[in-house]
Amino acid sequence: xxxxxxxxxxxxxxxxxxxxxxxxxxxxxxxxxxxxxxxxxxxxxxxxxxxxxxxxxxxxxxxxxxxxxxxxxxxxxxxxxxxxxxxxxxxxxxxxxxxxxxxxxxxxxxxxxxxxxxxxxxxxxxxxxxxxxxxxxxxxxxxxxxxxxxxxxxxxxxxxxxxxxxxxxxxxxxxxxxxxxxxxxxxxxxxxxxxxxxxxxxxxxxxxxxxxxxxxxxxxxxxxxxxxxxxxxxxxxxxxxxxxxxxxxxxxxxxxxxxxxxxxxxxxxxxxxxxxxxxxxxxxxxxxxxxxxxxxxxxxxxxxxxxxxxxxxxxxxxxxxxxxxxxxxxxxxxxxxxxxxxxxxxxxxxxxxxxxxxxxxxxxxxxxxxxxxxxxxxxxxxxxxxxxxxxxxxxxxxxxxxxxxxxxxxxxxxxxxxxxxxxxxxxxxxxxxxxxxxxxxxxxxxxxxxxxxxxxxxxxxxxxxxxxxxxxxxxxxxxxxxxxxxxxxxxxxxxxxxxxxxxxxxxxxxxxxxxxxxxxxx
Amino acid sequence: xxxxxxxxxxxxxxxxxxxxxxxxxxxxxxxxxxxxxxxxxxxxxxxxxxxxxxxxxxxxxxxxxxxxxxxxxxxxxxxxxxxxxxxxxxxxxxxxxxxxxxxxxxxxxxxxxxxxxxxxxxxxxxxxxxxxxxxxxxxxxxxxxxxxxxxxxxxxxxxxxxxxxxxxxxxxxxxxxxxxxxxxxxxxxxxxxxxxxxxxxxxxxxxxxxxxxxxxxxxxxxxxxxxxxxxxxxxxxxxxxxxxxxxxxxxxxxxxxxxxxxxxxxxxxxxxxxxxxxxxxxxxxxxxxxxxxxxxxxxxxxxxxxxxxxxxx
Numbered sequence: 140x141x142x143x144x145x146x147x148x149x150x151x152x153x154x155x156x157x158x159x160x161x162x163x164x165x166x167x168x169x170x171x172x173x174x175x176x177x178x179x180x181x182x183x184x185x186x187x188x189x190x191x192x193x194x195x196x197x198x199x200x201x202x203x204x205x206x207x208x209x210x211x212x213x214x215x216x217x218x219x220x221x222x223x224x225x226x227x228x229x230x231x232x233x234x235x236x237x238x239x240x241x242x243x244x245x246x247x248x249x250x251x252x253x254x255x256x257x258x259x260x261x262x263x264x265x266x267x268x269x270x271x272x273x274x275x276x277x278x279x280x281x282x283x284x285x286x287x288x289x290x291x292x293x294x295x296x297x298x299x300x301x302x303x304x305x306x307x308x309x310x311x312x313x314x315x316x317x318x319x320x321x322x323x324x325x326x327x328x329x330x331x332x333x334x335x336x337x338x339x340x341x342x343x344x345x346x347x348x349x350x351x352x353x354x355x356x357x358x359x360x361x362x363x364x365x366x367x368x369x370x371x372x373x374x375x376x377x378x379x380x381x382x383x384x385x386x387x388x389x390x391x392x393x394x395x396x397x398x399x400x401x402x403x404x405x406x407x408x409x410x411x412x413x414x415x416x417x418x419x420x421x422x423x424x425x426x427x428x429x430x431x432x433x434x435x436x437x438x439x440x441x442x443x444x445x446x447x448x449x450x451x452x453x454x455x456x457x458x459x460x461x462x463x464x465x466x467x468x469x470x471x472x473x474x475x476x477x478x479x480x481x482x483x484x485x486x487x488x489x490x491x492x493x494x495x496x497x498x499x500x501x502x503x504x505x506x507x508x509x510x511x512x513x514x515x516x517x518x519x520x521x522x523x524x525x526x527x528x529x530x531x532x533x534x535x536x537x538x539x540x541x542x543x544x545x546x547x548x549x550x551x552x553x554x555x556x557x558x559x560x561x562x563x564x565x566x567x568x569x570x571x572x573x574x575x576x577x578x579x580x581x582x583x584x585x586x587x588x589x590x591x592x593x594x595x596x597x598x599x600x601x602x603x604x605x606x607x608x609x610x611x612x613x614x615x616x617x618x619x620x621x622x623x624x625x626x627x628x629x630x631x632x633x634x635x636x637x638x639x640x641x642x643x644x645x646x647x648x649x650x651x652x653x654x655x656x657x658x659x660x661x
Numbered sequence: 662x663x664x665x666x667x668x669x670x671x672x673x674x675x676x677x678x679x680x681x682x683x684x685x686x687x688x689x690x691x692x693x694x695x696x697x698x699x700x701x702x703x704x705x706x707x708x709x710x711x712x713x714x715x716x717x718x719x720x721x722x723x724x725x726x727x728x729x730x731x732x733x734x735x736x737x738x739x740x741x742x743x744x745x746x747x748x749x750x751x752x753x754x755x756x757x758x759x760x761x762x763x764x765x766x767x768x769x770x771x772x773x774x775x776x777x778x779x780x781x782x783x784x785x786x787x788x789x790x791x792x793x794x795x796x797x798x799x800x801x802x803x804x805x806x807x808x809x810x811x812x813x814x815x816x817x818x819x820x821x822x823x824x825x826x827x828x829x830x831x832x833x834x835x836x837x838x839x840x841x842x843x844x845x846x847x848x849x850x851x852x853x854x855x856x857x858x859x860x861x862x863x864x865x866x867x868x869x870x871x872x873x874x875x876x877x878x879x880x881x882x883x884x885x886x887x888x889x890x891x892x893x894x895x896x897x898x899x900x901x902x903x904x905x906x907x908x909x910x911x912x913x914x915x916x917x918x919x920x921x922x923x924x925x926x927x928x929x930x931x932x933x934x935x936x937x938x939x940x941x942x943x944x945x946x947x948x949x950x951x952x953x954x955x956x957x958x959x960x961x962x963x964x965x966x967x968x969x970x971x972x973x974x
Contacts, residue, residue, distance in 0.1 A: 183700065374920050
C-alpha cells in the first residue's frame with residue numbers, strides 16, 4: 140500500500156511539473172494608451188509605434204546607445220560616390236503567414252512610408268531610384284549624397300519604416316491597412332483585439348532573430364513569453380493598484396507622483412528603459428506680435444529656468460535633468476555651446492532685451508493643456524516667470540485635443556489664434572536638426588508656429604547632406620547657435636519616465652522605444 | 662393602455678430629433694478636431710487636412726448634419742473614426758458590461774435602500790433613523806471615485822478578496838463575472854441607496870398616519886406585514902418615480918465607475934469618444950442614453966398602475 144502511495148505522489152509531482160512546463164507564459168502590460176489605430180504609417184500615435192515594434196521588423200534599428208545597427212539587413216554597401224546604396228536582406232526572414240520576406244516587399248514598404256513620414260519624404264526627395272535587384276537585394280540610387288540614410292531607416296519614433304508584405308504595403312498611404320501580417324517577433328491576434336479593452340500578441344515561432352544579443356531595438360529579438368496582453372487601464376491610480384495586486388506585470392508609464400507608492404512595494408521594481416527620456420519645449424508662433432520679434436523670443440530664454448519647470452511637473456530630481464542643449468543630453472549631438480547663460484531666470488537681462496526690442500505690452504496668449512499631468516503645470520510656472528521679466532501673459536486653459544486643433548490656426552491670438560504653448564517629445568525624435576520638426580523653418584511648409592529663416596534651412600540642408608560625423612556635429616552646433624538669433628522653440632529640460640514591473644519579470648531592455656521581446660516571466 | 666403606450670412612443674420622436682440636433686451642434690461648436698487626434702502629435706498640417714477630408718469634416722456643417730441624419734433614418738449610425746467599426750457594432754459590444762453593472766446596481770440599491778428606508782420611518786427619531794439618514798447624506802456627498810478607490814484599497818489591496826479592475830463577460834464564466842462586478846456595482850449603488858432610502862422613509866412616514874394602517878394594526882396584523890404590505894405598497898409611487906429618475910444619476914455614475922474599474926462599457930466608451938472627438942460614437946451614445954431615459958420614464962408611468970389601481974391610462 141505504501142508503495143502505491145509513493146507512486147501516486149511521484150505521479151502527481153511529475154504531472155504538476157509537466158503542467159507547469161506546458162503552461163503558456165503570459166506577459167500582462169498596461170501601456171500609456173489604448174490601441175485603436177493599428178497602421179503605424181497612417182498615424183503617428185506612439186501606441187501604434189509600440190504595436191509596430193511588436194509585429195513588424197525594420198531594416199535598421201538603434202541599439203541602446205542609439206547607434207544604428209542592421210536588423211533585417213544582413214550587410215550593406217555604399218558606392219564610392221555615395222550615390223548607390225545596396226542592402227542585402229538576412230536569409231530565412233519570413234512573414235507571419237510563412238511567405239519569405241523579399242526585397243520587393245521592402246521596397247513597397249519604404250515607398251508607402253516615404254509618402255507620409257516627414258523624414259521619409261526628405262529621404263525620398265533625394266532618391267532617384269529604389270528597386271529590388273533580386274529577391275534579397277534592395278538598391279537605392281540617390282540624386283546626390285545624403286548623410287542621413289541610415290539614421291532615417293533606423294528612426295525609432297513615428298513614423299517608423301516598418302516592413303510589410305508587398306500586398307499590404309501597396310495600400311494607398313492615405314488609407315489604413317486591414318491586413319496585419321508582419322515579420323516581427325510577435326503575431327497580432329486580431330480576433331482577441333478589443334479596442335478599449337485589450338490587445339493580444341502571440342510569440343512568432345518562425346521568427347529568425349539575429350545572432351547578436353538584444354540591445355535597444357537592435358540585436359536578437361527573442362520572444363521569451365508565449366503571449367503578451369496589452370491591458371488598457373485608463374485610470375492611472377487603477378493601473379498602480381492593478382500592478383500592486385498582481386493583475387498586470389508591467390506599467391509603461393506610471394505617473395511620477397505615484398512612484399513613491401510603487402517604490403514602497405517590495406514586489407515591485409522601477410526601471411528606466413529609455414534613459415534619453417523626453418524633452419519639454421516651448422513653441423513660439425512667429426506670425427504675430429509679440430513673438431514675431433526674435434529678440435522678444437530670446438528674452439523668454441533668459442526669463443525661464445528649467446529647474447522650476449521640471450519641479451512643477453516631475454518633482455523628484457532623480458527623474459529629470461536640466462539640459463541646456465538643443466539636442467538631447469546623452470545623445471551624440473549634445474552641446475551647451477552658447478547656451479550657458481540662458482534658462483537662468485535672469486530677469487534683468489530679459490527686461491533689457493524686451494526694452495531693446497520695443498516690447499509694447501502685447502499679451503502673450505499661452506495655451507495650457509490641463510488634462511496631461513506631465514504638461515499641465517508647465518504653463519502656470521512659465522507665465523509666472525515671464526511676468527517677472529515684464530511680459531503680459533494671457534494663460535488660456537484647455538484640454539490637449541483642443542490645443543492640438545487650435546495650434547494649427549494661423550489667426551491672430553485675439554481672434555482665436557495663439558502665441559505659445561508647451562509640449563514634450565521623445566528625445567529620440569529630436570536627435571538631429573532634420574529629425575526635430577520644430578527646427579523646420581521653411582515658413583508655410585513648417586509645422587505650426589511657422590518659423591521662417593533661410594539661414595536655419597541652409598544649415599539643416601547642409602546637415603542632411605553631410606556624411607562625416609564630426610562635420611555633422613559642427614553643423615548641429617551651428618544650428619544651436621542660430622537658434623539664439625532666431626528662436627523657433629526653447630528646450631525646457633529633460634526627464635525620464637520609469638517603468639514599474641513586478642519582480643517575477645526580468646530581461647527588460649533599455650532603448651529608444653519599448654521592447655517587449657527578451658522579457659521573461661517567472 | 663395600448664393607445665397610451667403608442668402615443669408615448671410617438672412622442673419620443675420629436676424628443677429624439679431635438680436631442681439629435683442639439684448633440685450635433687454642441688459637438689461641432691466644441692473646440693477640437695478628430696482629424697488632429699487621429700493623425701497623432703507628430704503629424705503635419707497636410708496629414709491632418711488629408712484625414713479631415715477623408716472623414717468629410719471639411720464639408721459645410723449643414724451638409725454634414727443632413728448626411729448624418731439621413732443615415733440615422735436608415736438605421737445607419739456611421740462608423741467610429743477610431744475603432745474602425747460601425748457605431749452599432751461598437752455599442753453592441755459595450756452593452757453587456759454596462760447593462761450588467763446597471764442592473765446589479767439597481768438590484769443592490771433597491772434590496773438595501775427600501776428596507777433601510779422603511780426601518781428608518783418605523784423607528785423615526787431613534788438612533789437607527791439617524792444612522793440611516795446620516796448614511797444617506799454621506800452617500801450623496803462622497804464622490805463615486807472616492808468610494809471606488811476606498812473599496813479597492815480595502816477589499817482588493819488589503820484583503821485580496823476581489824480584483825482591482827477588469828470585466829469578465831458572463832459567457833466566459835459566471836463566477837468571474839460576479840467576482841468582477843461586486844466592487845463596481847457596490848460603489849455605484851451607494852449614491853442610489855442614499856437617494857432611495859431617503860425617499861422611502863419620507864413616503865412611508867406620509868402613509869403611516871393613514872386610517873388603513875390603523876385598521877390593519879387594529880386587525881392584529883404583525884408590524885412587518887403592516888409596513889411592507891400596507892404602508893410600502895401605498896408609498897410605492899414616489900419611490901418608483903425616484904428609482905426611474907435615478908437612472909440619470911446611474912448614467913453619470915457609470916461613466917466614472919467604468920473608468921475607475923476599467924470596465925469596457927458604454928460609460929468608458931463615452932469618455933474615450935469625447936476625449937478623441939469621435940463624433941459618430943458620441944452622437945449615437947447620447948441618442949441611446951436619451952432614448953433609454955425616455956423609455957424608463959414610460960415604464961415608470963406604467964408601473965404606477967400596478968401600485969395604485971386608481972391610475973388609468
